[in-house]
Amino acid sequence: MTFYQKEISRIKNICYSNKSQIDRVVGTRHFIIHNFEKELNLNLLSRVRCTSKFHLLRLYKLYYGQTPKQYLIEKRLEAAKQLLSRGLSITDTCYDIGFESPCSFSTLFKARFGLSPKEYQKKATFTKSNHS
CATH class of the missing domain: 1.10.10 (Arc Repressor Mutant, subunit A)
Structure with a gap:
């Protein structure tokens, strides 16, 4: 040793x-x-x-x-990215991952990733359609 x-x-x-x-x-x-x-x-x-x-x-x-x-918040936000990338609505994503308010979810998401959930979803959809 x-x-x-x-x-x-x-x-x-x-x-x-x-x-x-x-x-x-x-x-x-x-x-x-x-x-x-x-x-x-x-x-x-x-x-x-x-x-x-x-x-x-x-x-x-x-x-x-x-x-x-x-x-817990980190884990939920990572799961949100996956759901938003699949096209799930922001509200459904919010509640599916355990947040109680779409507003607080959006605020935390933007603080963590620098994009609002809607912006992230648009970018993920755009990226996915360009790779298909």
Whole structure:
């Protein structure tokens, strides 16, 4: 084992030494991945993972560098791109991926991708028709 491999192993043992914490955080992420279109909040996620919501929030941020809500929004917005590319309406896309308001969905989408959902959909449709 090289010096660098030993150092990586040493640091990994310090940072990721608590297997139950890792399982809890990874389990939370998997739950979000498989249920992102549903109404999810920190209370529900903490009940599913049998931990306090504040502890879960700290652990998630520690291991992933973002909160569960930030990841949930990211996951939903990525799914929105796929649905919009297929021609689904903006309103239907909004509700299908778990947002409660087309206005907030559009605002978050534009902030994340630099285009409104309508602009993105037009661009995706144009690109798809030029490659066909």
